[in-house]
Amino acid sequence: MEETEGLDLRRYVGVLIRYWWLILLLPVVSGTYGYWSASQQPEVYRASARILVQQSVAPSLGDLALSSALGSAYAELIRTRPVLSRVEEQLDGLALGSVVATTGGSSQILTIRVDHSSPDSAALVANTVAEVFILHTQEQRLAQIARLQSIAAAQGVTNTGEFTAAQLSALDSLSILEPALVPAGPLSNNRARNTLGFFMLGFGAALLLAFLLEHFRNRVDSPDLVERLFGLTTLGMIAQWSRKEVGPGELVMSARPRSHYAEAFRHLRANIQFVAGPRQANTFVVTSAGPLDGKTTVMTNLSVAIAQEGKRVIAIDCDLRRPFLHRTFRLPNNAGVSNFLSDPTTDLNSIIQPTSVAGLYLIPSGPRPPNPAELLASPRMRVLLNQLQQEADVVIVDSPPLLAVVDAAILGAIVDGTIVVANTQATRQESFRTALQNLEKASAYILGVVLQKVKLRRLGYGSGYGYSYYSYYYYNYEYGVDRDGSGVGPTPLHVAALRWLRKNIRRNRSSRRRSLARRDRERLYTSAPKDEE
Numbered sequence: 316m317e318e319t320e321g322l323d324l325r326r327y328v329g330v331l332i333r334y335w336w337l338i339l340l341l342p343v344v345s346g347t348y349g350y351w352s353a354s355q356q357p358e359v360y361r362a363s364a365r366i367l368v369q370q371s372v373a374p375s376l377g378d379l380a381l382s383s384a385l386g387s388a389y390a391e392l393i394r395t396r397p398v399l400s401r402v403e404e405q406l407d408g409l410a411l412g413s414v415v416a417t418t419g420g421s422s423q424i425l426t427i428r429v430d431h432s433s434p435d436s437a438a439l440v441a442n443t444v445a446e447v448f449i450l451h452t453q454e455q456r457l458a459q460i461a462r463l464q465s466i467a468a469a470q471g472v473t474n475t476g477e478f479t480a481a482q483l484s485a486l487d488s489l490s491i492l493e494p495a496l497v498p499a500g501p502l503s504n505n506r507a508r509n510t511l512g513f514f515m516l517g518f519g520a521a522l523l524l525a526f527l528l529e530h531f532r533n534r535v536d537s538p539d540l541v542e543r544l545f546g547l548t549t550l551g552m553i554a555q556w557s558r559k560e561v562g563p564g565e566l567v568m569s570a571r572p573r574s575h576y577a578e579a580f581r582h583l584r585a586n587i588q589f590v591a592g593p594r595q596a597n598t599f600v601v602t603s604a605g606p607l608d609g610k611t612t613v614m615t616n617l618s619v620a621i622a623q624e625g626k627r628v629i630a631i632d633c634d635l636r637r638p639f640l641h642r643t644f645r646l647p648n649n650a651g652v653s654n655f656l657s658d659p660t661t662d663l664n665s666i667i668q669p670t671s672v673a674g675l676y677l678i679p680s681g682p683r684p685p686n687p688a689e690l691l692a693s694p695r696m697r698v699l700l701n702q703l704q705q706e707a708d709v710v711i712v713d714s715p716p717l718l719a720v721v722d723a724a725i726l727g728a729i730v731d732g733t734i735v736v737a738n739t740q741a742t743r744q745e746s747f748r749t750a751l752q753n754l755e756k757a758s759a760y761i762l763g764v765v766l767q768k769v770k771l772r773r774l775g776y777g778s779g780y781g782y783s784y785y786s787y788y789y790y791n792y793e794y795g796v797d798r799d800g801s802g803v804g805p806t807p808l809h810v811a812a813l814r815w816l817r818k819n820i821r822r823n824r825s826s827r828r829r830s831l832a833r834r835d836r837e838r839l840y841t842s843a844p845k846d847e848e
Contacts, residue, residue, distance in 0.1 A: 329539075334525035338518070345517025346510050353509040358501035359430050362437035364445040365493040366425040389425055389489075390416040393448050401447045402440070411440050424492060434498045441495035449489045456488075535747045536739035541764050544744065545751060548590065550734065550763035551583030553613065554770070564643060568619035569672065577620075583613075583765060584620040587734070590762050596731030598700055599762070600633075600712040602723040604750035608738040609767035614713045615643050622675035626708040629667065631678045631699075633726055634715045635687035638680035644670045651681030655699055656690040663702050676707070691725045700729060717750035727759030736765045 331338060368385055392398065393416040402411060412431035418424065427444050431437035535541060538549035556576050561567045567576045587599070601614035614630070622628045632640035633652055641648040646668050655661045655678075668677050684690055703710045712730060714723040727733040733754055737747055754761055 329537075330525055330529045334521075334528060337525055337528075338521045341521035341524070342514045342517035345520070346514030349513025350506055350510040352513075353506040357432050359432065360434040360437045360498045360501050361428060361430050362434070362441040362495040362498055363429075364427045364441040364491065364495040366427065366445055366449065367490050367492040368423050368425055369488055369490075387418055389448075389452070390418050392452075393425075393427060393444065398444070398448050398451055401451060402443050405443055405447060406440065409436060409440070411444075412437065414440070414444060427495075429495070430502070434501075438495045438497045445491055445494070449491070452489055533744050534739060535737040535742045535744055535764075536766070536769075538766065540744075541737075541766070545748070545764075547735075547751075547761060548763040550586045550590065550765050551579060552766045552769040553579050553583070553609070555740075555768040566616055566619055566643070566672075568616045568623065572623075577616075580613075580616045580620040583617055584624065587617075587732075587762060591732055594731060594760075596762075597704060597708060598710040598712070598730040599732050599734055600714050600723065600726045600730045601734045601736060602714045602727070602750075603716050603736040603738070604718050604742055604746045605716050606719065608716070608736050608742055610716070610736040611639055611643070611713055613734075613736050613765050613767060614711055615640065618675055618711050619672050621709050621711075622672050625674065627674050627676070627706075628709045628711065629676045629678060629703050629707040631703075631710065631712045632680040633691060633712050633722065635680050635684055635690065635722070636715055636720065638683075640677060640713055641679040644668075644677050646670065646677055646679060648679040648681065651679035652699070653681035653684045653687075653690060655681075656693060656695045657684060659695070663699070663706075667706075678703075688721050688725065691722050696726075697729055717753050718746060721753075724753045724757040724759065727754050727761075728757040731760070732762040733759045734762050734765060736767050738767050739770070740768050 366389075368389060394414060399411065399414070403409070410431070412429055415428045415430075417426050417428070427441050427448075429437050429441040429444065431440060538552070541547050541549050554576060556567065556571075556574075560574070561570050561576070567574065568580055571577055591597075591599075601610050601617070603610040611634075618628050618630045630640060631652060632638050634640075635653055638648060638651075641651075650661075650666050652666070655663065655666055666678050666681070668679070669675075670677050690696070700710065710730075712726055714726050717723045717735075735747075735750065735754070751761065
């Protein structure tokens with residue numbers, strides 16, 4: 316449980332590292348815009364006038380309660396069209412700015428707040444609104460009392476004292492408690508708060524966008540993804556080299572034997588030997604989902620790496636449609652696999668050619684046949700592999716891409732193990748999944764995956780501690796002298812990284828065995844005949 320949580324955490328951190336530029340750029344741009352927009356806003360001055368609301372000259376407790384209720388109603392009436400129109404007329408069309416009326420903590424005190432671009436205008440508008448509102452309210456109440464008085468007179472009621480008291484009460488119910496003063500300075504522009512708000516908004520948007528991009532990322536580009544989506548072990552990770560480092564047609568194992576690229580193929584060699592050891596496998600096919608994934612590059616350099624270990628290796632070019640190995644090793648292609656498969660009289664030794672690498676031999680594809688798939692599926696292909704097993708320690712087969720033709724699946728069914736190469740910059744997950752399904756239908760045993768053209772510095776932390784450790788070693792390993800002063804040996808970091816990779820491979824292999832056993836049980840259950848009713 317703790318290990319799973321740790322892997323999830325590293326995966327999330329890996330997303331942050333992979334899209335660090337987005338997570339850094341978007342908040343900076345957003346915060347800059349927030350600061351700029353705040354700077355473009357004009358300065359605002361605020362002035363406030365306060366009005367006292369009371370029901371009578373000598374108020375009772377009931378009058379105080381009624382005054383509190385009136386205060387809330389007056390706060391809404393101040394912003395009505397009749398009041399503001401009279402204010403505009405009195406100010407000869409001066410812009411009013413923002414007018415807000417509130418009752419605050421006490422409902423008997425009405426505060427008129429005006430925000431304006433001019434300090435003098437802010438005070439003038441606030442005081443004028445207060446005066447006009449008081450006058451407007453008094454006029455309305457006096458008109459109402461006069462209307463009631465006329466109604467009472469028509470009915471023969473003549474209580475002049477009560478009406479006079481009501482008129483005095485109307486005049487005294489509203490009064491200016493505190494007039495507005497000219498503000499000394501503008502309100503705070505809140506540039507810092509605005510900038511911080513936009514920065515956090517950009518940061519949140521960047522995180523969301525980063526995880527969306529990660530969700531829709533459709534390439535096979537990390538060991539973690541290979542294990543999580545396909546349940547396979549990553550046997551090795553090969554970084555992309557430039558043409559200045561390794562020229563076209565050159566083998567990195569021969570041209571740069573002490574580079575970290577060559578060391579990556581030695582890691583691949585060790586991991587394949589570790590995985591294939593329990594099966595005593597010595598015939599392998601190297602393939603990929605599509606063309607230009609780097610399978611031939613991996614196959615040739617892996618062959619050289621195994622041969623440099625002192626073993627006799629025979630490389631076979633079974634890409635009968637588009638052969639290339641003879642060009643890599645600069646050998647003729649007059650006779651090869653197609654001759655042996657189509658002509659039973661062809662001698663095996665006549666098509667085996669030594670290469671410039673000691674211990675490495677090549678069987679080229681030979682002339683292009685009209686029926687390559689039929690030839691590879693013929694019994695002669697099994698005869699060829701059986702004879703080569705007697706001649707060599709390891710036999711490595713280069714095949715066409717899995718999605719292009721059926722040749723690779725045919726070869727995968729008759730060799731001991733299949734190595735699938737994925738280009739981290741081009742191989743799509745759907746294509747890779749389809750290619751693996753083709754191998755499973757042919758009952759091929761998949762040893763694992765080799766990631767080609769890996770950007771290890773981007774891979775880093777997100778793919779787990781071990782692969783981050785591998786990345787560190789990959790870029791920092793250098794050959795050093797042994798303790799006895801002779802020869803060249805690996806550093807302790809080299810040994811530790813290799814031990815971790817082997818441990819990871821063993822764990823993934825056990826997980827894959829359980830998955831295959833469960834799938835076999837499901838197939839057995841679904842294929843079992845049902846009892847007739």
